[in-house]
Amino acid sequence: MHLHFVGILAPALLRLEDQSLNLAIETRTLTKTYKSRSGAINVVHNLDLQVEPGEIFGFLGPNGAGKTTTIKILLGVIYQTSGEAYVLGKEAGDIEVHKQISYLPEKPYYYEHMTGMEIMQFYASLFGIKDDDKCRKLLDRVNLGNDMNRPISQYSKGMQQRVGLAQSLLNDPQILFLDEPTGGLDPIAHIEIRDLILQFRDEGKTVFISSHELSDVERICDRVAIINKGEIVAQGRLEDLLVGGRIEVTANNCTDEVAASLRGEDTLVSINHGRMIVDLPDSLSPNEVVLKIQTAGGEIVSVIPRRKRLEDLFLEAVGKDNKAKGRQLKSMVGSTEEAAS
Ligand SMILES: Nc1ncnc2c1ncn2[C@@H]1O[C@H](COP(=O)(O)OP(=O)(O)OP(=O)(O)O)[C@@H](O)[C@H]1O
């Protein structure tokens, strides 16, 4: 009887041990279904995520894609409908794991009359920590040393975000979940928060960031996953995902005929009063384009290679599937693609 019991458990234990050795976060066919009047909706569907220890992982996707839902499952705040979710090798929601992770919500709510120091003391007490020196040091670390005795009501958005980061470090977490850590901040605050996140990684922490700020993600993340309508549409190392740039050829004195002859499946051409911009993948040679333009009497102004950006990847992965939203996203990320099409 006893042996039989072990026999049933053994494969599951082996599998967990295998994961805990390798990954900080893993989900397997993770699915969350909500019932609505029109039927059941999978807001997260068959999600397979792998986050390596010590990396900064970007979790991207349009509004409503299922990012926060996934984070809530990983934090153990809500349960999945099916599939598996592991954090530090244990099932999401495990009490021991809770002590080793922290979460900065998109809009942290603080009692405005409290000072930065009081906020820290309050959260420290929730972890059973009574260490004012630690609170002070963490506030110093996020550059709030001189403001720790001012009430939160007098803090700017960037200062509130930094207090949030200081608070999220109180339990020396191995994994930090940050939901939109740089949303709505000015460029200097972006740089400060990015630098702090890079420092966390240098200390060996795993950082899981959900963000719409693609330029921040591109600067600091090692790997990303893009989800759309609950499903992963791209996942991998940024350097692998961002291969394949574009080349932009600009020329004057061009005719509509030459423009039409250059337009192709993956070659975007725009022409305005004889000034033409040809945007082609770098897998194609620009020589042929240049030759055609010159033969037709056009004058080459520039040939500029452009590295693939995260926004290009995002639009490829998400935009096609959702034309109307894709256009909004284009303006959000400031893509130049529209001008060239
Ligand atoms: N409790 C709920 N009941 C029903 N539907 C829900 C519930 N919570 C979330 N949803 C739906 O699940 C989908 C995913 O929501 P989620 O908050 O995970 O998106 P998100 O990717 O975090 O979006 P955003 O970028 O806007 O924060 C949305 O369509 C949302 O309406």
Ligand SMILES: [Mg+2]
């Ligand atoms: Mg969200």
